[in-house]
Amino acid sequence: MTPWLRRQRALADYTLSALGRRKGKNISLVVIYALIVFLVASIMMFSSGMRREADLVLSEAPELIVQQLTLGRHELIAGGEVEKLAAIRGVTAAKGRLWGYYYDRLNGANYTVMVPDDPTIKLEQGQAILGEAIPRSRGLSWEGAPLFLSRFEGDLVKFDVVDTLSHDSALVSADLMLITEQDFRDFFGLEPDVYTDISVSIRNEREIATIIAKAEKVMPKARFVTRADISRTYQKLFDWREGLLVTLAIAAILAFGIFAAEKASGLSAEETREIGILKAIGWDTGDVIAMKLWEGALVSVGAFLTGAVAAYVHVFLGGAGLFAPVLKGWSVLYPDFALTPQIDVLQLTTLFLVTVLPYVAATLVPIWRVATGDPDQVMR
Amino acid sequence: MTPARRPTTPVFAALGLLVAGLGLAAIHVAVRAPGERARLAESTRLVKVLGLTDLALFTEARYTRHPSMADLHTAFQDNPMSFEHFPSGLFIAPPAHLPGGQIGQSEKDFPQ
Amino acid sequence: MITLSAVTKLYNEGRPNQMAALDGIDLTVPGDAVTVLTGPSGSGKTTLLSLIGCMARPTSGRVHLNGDMVSGLPESFLTGLRRTTFGFVFQRFNLVRGLSVIENVRLPAVPLGPDHVELTERAMARLEHLGLADKADIPVEYLSGGETQRAAIARALINDAPILIADEPTANLDTVLVNRFLDIVADLRAEGRTVIMTSHDPRIFTASLVDNVVRMVDGRLDTEEAPA
Numbered sequence: 001m002t003p004w005l006r007r008q009r010a011l012a013d014y015t016l017s018a019l020g021r022r023k024g025k026n027i028s029l030v031v032i033y034a035l036i037v038f039l040v041a042s043i044m045m046f047s048s049g050m051r052r053e054a055d056l057v058l059s060e061a062p063e064l065i066v067q068q069l070t071l072g073r074h075e076l077i078a079g080g081e082v083e084k085l086a087a088i089r090g091v092t093a094a095k096g097r098l099w100g101y102y103y104d105r106l107n108g109a110n111y112t113v114m115v116p117d118d119p120t121i122k123l124e125q126g127q128a129i130l131g132e133a134i135p136r137s138r139g140l141s142w143e144g145a146p147l148f149l150s151r152f153e154g155d156l157v158k159f160d161v162v163d164t165l166s167h168d169s170a171l172v173s174a175d176l177m178l179i180t181e182q183d184f185r186d187f188f189g190l191e192p193d194v195y196t197d198i199s200v201s202i203r204n205e206r207e208i209a210t211i212i213a214k215a216e217k218v219m220p221k222a223r224f225v226t227r228a229d230i231s232r233t234y235q236k237l238f239d240w241r242e243g244l245l246v247t248l249a250i251a252a253i254l255a256f257g258i259f260a261a262e263k264a265s266g267l268s269a270e271e272t273r274e275i276g277i278l279k280a281i282g283w284d285t286g287d288v289i290a291m292k293l294w295e296g297a298l299v300s301v302g303a304f305l306t307g308a309v310a311a312y313v314h315v316f317l318g319g320a321g322l323f324a325p326v327l328k329g330w331s332v333l334y335p336d337f338a339l340t341p342q343i344d345v346l347q348l349t350t351l352f353l354v355t356v357l358p359y360v361a362a363t364l365v366p367i368w369r370v371a372t373g374d375p376d377q378v379m380r
Numbered sequence: 381m382t383p384a385r386r387p388t389t390p391v392f393a394a395l396g397l398l399v400a401g402l403g404l405a406a407i408h409v410a411v412r413a414p415g416e417r418a419r420l421a422e423s424t425r426l427v428k429v430l431g432l433t434d435l436a437l438f439t440e441a442r443y444t445r446h447p448s449m450a451d452l453h454t455a456f457q458d459n460p461m462s463f464e465h466f467p468s469g470l471f472i473a474p475p476a477h478l479p480g481g482q483i484g485q486s487e488k489d490f491p492q
Numbered sequence: 493m494i495t496l497s498a499v500t501k502l503y504n505e506g507r508p509n510q511m512a513a514l515d516g517i518d519l520t521v522p523g524d525a526v527t528v529l530t531g532p533s534g535s536g537k538t539t540l541l542s543l544i545g546c547m548a549r550p551t552s553g554r555v556h557l558n559g560d561m562v563s564g565l566p567e568s569f570l571t572g573l574r575r576t577t578f579g580f581v582f583q584r585f586n587l588v589r590g591l592s593v594i595e596n597v598r599l600p601a602v603p604l605g606p607d608h609v610e611l612t613e614r615a616m617a618r619l620e621h622l623g624l625a626d627k628a629d630i631p632v633e634y635l636s637g638g639e640t641q642r643a644a645i646a647r648a649l650i651n652d653a654p655i656l657i658a659d660e661p662t663a664n665l666d667t668v669l670v671n672r673f674l675d676i677v678a679d680l681r682a683e684g685r686t687v688i689m690t691s692h693d694p695r696i697f698t699a700s701l702v703d704n705v706v707r708m709v710d711g712r713l714d715t716e717e718a719p720a
Contacts, residue, residue: 073453
């Protein structure tokens with residue numbers, strides 16, 4: 001071990017002995033500090049994980065969705081509009097989508113009922129494919145258990161559950177109920193040839209704006225939602241600048257500020273005396289400052305490492321279990337999903353700097369003048 | 381007599397363990413990557429096949445379940461003056477593509 | 493040996509409460525001897541001791557150590573000097589509370605980054621020599637007055653400094669302990685060390701092993717007694 005390393009270790013030994021004189025206070029300081037880092041890091045990891053998931057997965061959302069608006073409210077759209085859209089140059093396909101919400105009185109849950117328009121999904125009349133949260137919520141514990149829905153008092157409709165969508169896609173499909181078009185129209189009492197909205201496929205992304213301009217002329221009362229709009233919506237998910245997270249961010253910054261201010265608020269007579277003793281017995285200014293740096297660093301780096309590792313375990317191994325009740329809110333259904341483990345080095349580095357630098361600086365500030373003074377004061 | 385153990389021994393060991401923990405996390409990310417790619421591929425496939433537009437995260441209300449599809453009306457369906465009362469509203473902002481208000485003070489505000 | 497030429501020390505310089513602790517001191521303190529600075533309170537003996545031990549710099553005048561001038565040197569050099577040449581025992585002993593005896597004894601050597609095992613052995617050897625080995629791990633608050641003094645001496649000697657500086661080392665100690673202290677000083681002399689201390693205790697400055705007594709009054713030298 002080189003002399004420099006030995007010196008650092010000896011200084012750290014002294015710092016720890018000195019901190020150890022107030023063991024309870026210093027341990028609770030580190031614990032509380034670590035808890036705050038844990039909370040902030042957990043939120044950071046969870047939010048970016050969710051946003052990344054949304055970004056990747058919704059990259060295959062329909063290029064354009066066209067909705068009919070009446071009185072500012074989303075209304076059913078007539079089948080004739082589909083041909084109008086399909087006729088626009090650049091549109092590869094326009095399909096009417098059938099989807100809506102069903103409120104299940106039995107468990108208080110909202111289902112998203114959809115008609116799949118894809119040959120790979122095989123459905124017969126009277127059959128349904130469910131997202132993974134519905135069987136859990138309705139207690140359909142055995143395979144093939146039927147789903148009974150009651151739209152109003154005295155009503156009973158039976159669906160044979162032929163398949164459950166995989167856990168892998170839970171985040172986008174947990175509350176889905178897929179049925180045939182005829183079943184859908186019967187169930188919701190829809191006339192033929194009306195749709196919820198129209199999904200438009202466009203080959204060239206750059207043409208979307210021009211196609212919308214053309215479509216607006218043909219359908220002036222319609223609203224157009226692009227894939228980019230969808231993506232932008234989810235970039236604001238769990239954003240630090242929104243809602244609850246703003247409050248948490250302010251609270252965390254305040255907490256860090258309070259820790260630093262407490263440290264920087266000046267030296268007690270005891271501490272001043274001790275630094276005087278150290279200088280008198282042969283420690284120079286550099287030694288005292290190095291020792292104080294160790295004090296600040298051990299506490300803040302220790303808190304950061306503990307909080308960050310605990311946050312990673314919490315979010316990516318524990319499924320962010322502590323956040324689940326908050327996220328679930330008033331929902332009855334909650335998807336059983338796991339986020340992709342991911343370490344954002346830039347984010348972690350920023351958190352490290354915010355955790356460590358102010359605290360270490362605050363430790364040094366009050367002792368600066370004392371450390372540079374002449375030690376003969378201690379002789380008086 | 382034997383003097384007491386140096387305080388840096390357990391503390392540095394603990395810090396070393398934590399740094400190793402971070403290293404293990406990095407390894408965990410790498411190890412899980414292929415499995416996660418497969419999972420995301422399945423999720424993306426379903427989005428494409430069904431034409432999905434939103435995450436099924438907040439199933440409390442229509443506009444929290446499909447925020448990108450929401451119209452101006454549903455958020456205020458209970459009362460035009462009501463504040464956000466669904467908890468999930470705390471986590472996501474209203475979509476940017478909902479038309480905002482324009483103060484049309486003169487003809488210049490309206491593109492011809 | 494240490495020489496002071498026309499040394500003056502002012503406190504609160506330039507301010508209304510300016511006071512001259514030392515005024516025009518010319519003094520030679522020989523090496524390999526025991527010197528005692530004495531005088532009434534306020535005579536400046538503690539200030540003189542701190543200047544001799546390079547704890548402070550004179551406002552004017554020069555201090556030479558073995559022929560080299562030290563009074564104009566920067567702080568970092570003086571610290572090095574304090575570490576290697578001088579060992580200090582303070583009036584109130586000034587051990588760090590809350591730490592054990594051996595941690596206090598090791599303290600002056602910590603910034604040098606020595607080998608921990610070797611340093612601990614050195615510290616234990618000093619403590620054994622002073623009869624404190626069995627108390628090495630107890631916190632210093634629990635020591636008696638005499639034990640605290642001996643722990644302070646052990647700390648002063650950890651870097652094997654040739655000159656021991658002590659400020660009123662026997663204040664509040666009874667005659668038995670004073671004699672014990674004088675025995676320790678005799679041991680240090682046998683090891684070839686120089687001892688410079690302040691004391692207003694007649695049991696000290698009349699002791700036979702004291703080579704020089706320097707009397708001070710109001711910041712000036714009163715009389716200087718040459719070695720017999």
